[in-house]
Amino acid sequence: MSRRLPVPTELSSAFWISAAGHRLAIPCCGNCGEHFFPPERLCPACGSTSWGYVESTGSGTVTSYTVVHRAPSPDFEVPYVIAVVELDEGCSMLTNLVHTDPESVSTGMSVELTFLDQPDGRALPVFAPDPGAHPDEPEKG
Amino acid sequence: MALRDVAIVGVHATEQARQLPHRTSLDLAQESVLGAIADAGLDPRDVDGVAADWPGPGGRPGEAASWARVLGRPLNWVSDGLLDAAGARGVMKAAAAISAGLCDVAVVGGGLAGRFGPGQTVNGAEDYIEFTDVWGAYVVPLFALVAQGHMHRFGTSAEQLATVSATIRNNGSKNPEAVMCGKGPYTVDDVLASPMLATPFHLLDVCIAAEGGGALVLTTLDRARDLPHPTIAVLGAGMELSGAAYASPPQYSSVGRLGVSASTRALGMAGLTAQQIDVLSLYDPNSFEIIRQMEVLGLCEEGEGGPFVEDGNIALDGKYPTNPDGGCLAYAWNGTQQMTLKVVEAVRQLRGAAVNQVPDAETAIAANAGSAAGHYELVVLGRV
Numbered sequence: 285m286s287r288r289l290p291v292p293t294e295l296s297s298a299f300w301i302s303a304a305g306h307r308l309a310i311p312c313c314g315n316c317g318e319h320f321f322p323p324e325r326l327c328p329a330c331g332s333t334s335w336g337y338v339e340s341t342g343s344g345t346v347t348s349y350t351v352v353h354r355a356p357s358p359d360f361e362v363p364y365v366i367a368v369v370e371l372d373e374g375c376s377m378l379t380n381l382v383h384t385d386p387e388s389v390s391t392g393m394s395v396e397l398t399f400l401d402q403p404d405g406r407a408l409p410v411f412a413p414d415p416g417a418h419p420d421e422p423e424k425g
Numbered sequence: 426m427a428l429r430d431v432a433i434v435g436v437h438a439t440e441q442a443r444q445l446p447h448r449t450s451l452d453l454a455q456e457s458v459l460g461a462i463a464d465a466g467l468d469p470r471d472v473d474g475v476a477a478d479w480p481g482p483g484g485r486p487g488e489a490a491s492w493a494r495v496l497g498r499p500l501n502w503v504s505d506g507l508l509d510a511a512g513a514r515g516v517m518k519a520a521a522a523i524s525a526g527l528c529d530v531a532v533v534g535g536g537l538a539g540r541f542g543p544g545q546t547v548n549g550a551e552d553y554i555e556f557t558d559v560w561g562a563y564v565v566p567l568f569a570l571v572a573q574g575h576m577h578r579f580g581t582s583a584e585q586l587a588t589v590s591a592t593i594r595n596n597g598s599k600n601p602e603a604v605m606c607g608k609g610p611y612t613v614d615d616v617l618a619s620p621m622l623a624t625p626f627h628l629l630d631v632c633i634a635a636e637g638g639g640a641l642v643l644t645t646l647d648r649a650r651d652l653p654h655p656t657i658a659v660l661g662a663g664m665e666l667s668g669a670a671y672a673s674p675p676q677y678s679s680v681g682r683l684g685v686s687a688s689t690r691a692l693g694m695a696g697l698t699a700q701q702i703d704v705l706s707l708y709d710p711n712s713f714e715i716i717r718q719m720e721v722l723g724l725c726e727e728g729e730g731g732p733f734v735e736d737g738n739i740a741l742d743g744k745y746p747t748n749p750d751g752g753c754l755a756y757a758w759n760g761t762q763q764m765t766l767k768v769v770e771a772v773r774q775l776r777g778a779a780v781n782q783v784p785d786a787e788t789a790i791a792a793n794a795g796s797a798a799g800h801y802e803l804v805v806l807g808r809v
Contacts, residue, residue, distance in 0.1 A: 290555040290559055321556075322673065347574075348574045354622045380561070
C-alpha cells in the first residue's frame with residue numbers, strides 16, 4: 285500500500301529527510317528548550333525562531349486512538365489505527381500504530397518508534413507496542 | 426447600539442439532498458439570499474451589508490461584493506471568507522456591523538452543489554494537511570480521537586453516543602425538509618448495529634454529506650418591529666478557536682472543553698443561564714459532539730454528558746430539546762451552510778413555525794463547531 289505523501293515545506297524538509305534515514309526528528313527550541321510538533325516558524329512556548337531538529341528517543345505513550353474501518357482512500361488497508369502519541373520529550377504527534385491487533389490498543393500503552401518505508405525512498409515514523417512494557421503479551425504481527 | 430439591538434428578520438433554506446444535480450452552488454446561494462430577503466418582507470435594494478458566499482460563475486468567486494449587482498445597489502459593508510458567510514459566526518459579525526452603524530440590513534448565507542459523491546460521510550478540509558492526512562486521518566477519525574478521550578476518562582458508553590444519534594435522527598425522520606426524512610425510526614441498537622467507521626463511531630453516529638443552501642437577514646430591532654415576523658433578537662454571541670483546523674492532533678485534553686469561554690460570554694451577554702434556554706440547535710456532525718456540548722454549555726457537569734443524554738434530556742419532550750429539525754445527522758450537512766441551517770431552525774422555533782415545534786419556545790441557542798472540536802461559535806437568540 286502506498287499512500288499520498290506530503291510535499292515537504294521549508295519547515296518540514298529536515299523532518300522527512302531524517303525519517304528516510306529512520307530517525308524521528310522533532311523541533312526543540314534553542315531558547316527555552318521546549319519540544320513541539322508539528323514544526324512551525326515560531327516556538328509555540330516562547331516565540332523564538334531559534335529552534336532546530338533533535339532526534340527523539342522514539343519512546344512514547346498513547347493518549348488517544350481510533351481504529352479506522354473506513355479509509356479516506358483505497359491507499360489504506362483497513363482496519364488501521366490512528367493514535368495520538370505523547371513522546372517522552374513532552375510533545376504529541378498524530379501517527380499510526382502498527383504490528384499490533386487493533387483490538388489490543390489501549391490509552392496509556394507504551395509504544396516504540398518504527399518506520400514504514402515508502403516506495404519513493406521516504407519513510408513514515410509510526411509506533412508499535414513496546415515489547416518491554418507488556419512482558420505477558422507476545423507481540424502480535 | 427449593542428448586539429441585542431439587532432434582530433434576525435428573514436430566513437430561508439433551500440431543498441437539501443445528498444445530491445442536487447439539477448442545481449448549482451450559485452443558484453442555491455441566490456435562492457437562499459433572495460428568499461431570506463423576501464421572508465423578511467424586504468426588497469433586495471434594502472440590503473446594504475453582505476456576508477454571503479459568492480461561488481461564481483460571474484462576479485468574482487469568494488468576493489462578497491459580487492452581490493451588489495444582484496441586490497441592485499452599492500454595498501456599505503461586506504465580509505469575505507467562507508466561514509464568515511454562514512451561521513452563528515455570520516450572525517455575530519453582521520450584528521456587530523449593524524450595531525456599530527456600519528450598515529442597516531445585512532444578509533448571511535450561501536449554497537453548495539456538485540461537490541459530493543453518493544454516500545460520502547463528511548470529509549475534512551479539501552487541502553492536504555501535512556501531518557494529518559498522511560496517517561489516513563479525516564474528519565470522522567479525528568473527531569473520534571476526542572470522543573475516545575471522553576469515553577476513557579469518564580466511562581461514556583457507545584450506547585450513550587447512540588442515544589444521541591437515535592434521538593436526533595428520529596426528529597429528522599419527521600421533518601419533510603430533511604435529507605433523511607422517513608428514514609427510521611432508529612433505536613440505540615440500530616445505531617450500534619450499523620457498520621463501524623472509526624471507533625467509537627458507527628455509520629449512524631455520523632452525518633452524511635449533502636447539498637443545499639440557506640440564508641439569514643438581519644437588521645436593527647427598531648426596524649424589525651415593522652416587519653412581518655415575530656422579532657427575534659441576537660441576545661448574545663461568542664466564538665472560540667483552538668488553532669488552524671486539523672493542524673495539531675485533536676484530543677480531549679486540548680479541545681474537550683473548547684466552547685466553555687464562548688458560551689460563558691454569550692450567555693453572560695444575554696443575561697441567561699443555559700438552563701433557561703428553551704431549544705438548542707447544536708452542531709452534530711457526530712453523536713459525541715452533542716454530549717460534549719451539553720457539558721460545555723453548562724447543562725451538565727463535565728463527564729456527565731453520557732448519562733445526561735441517556736436520561737432523555739435532549740429529546741423533543743425532554744428538558745433541553747436539541748436539534749428538533751434532525752440536525753446534521755438527519756436534516757442536512759451541506760458544507761458551510763449547515764451552520765446557517767442551525768440558525769434557521771432556531772429562528773423558526775422562536776417564531777413558533779418549526780416542523781417539530783417546541784411549545785412556547787422563547788429562547789434558543791444556535792451553535793456551530795467543527796474541525797474536531799477546534800472551533801465553536803454560538804448565538805443566543807430570543808423572542809422580544
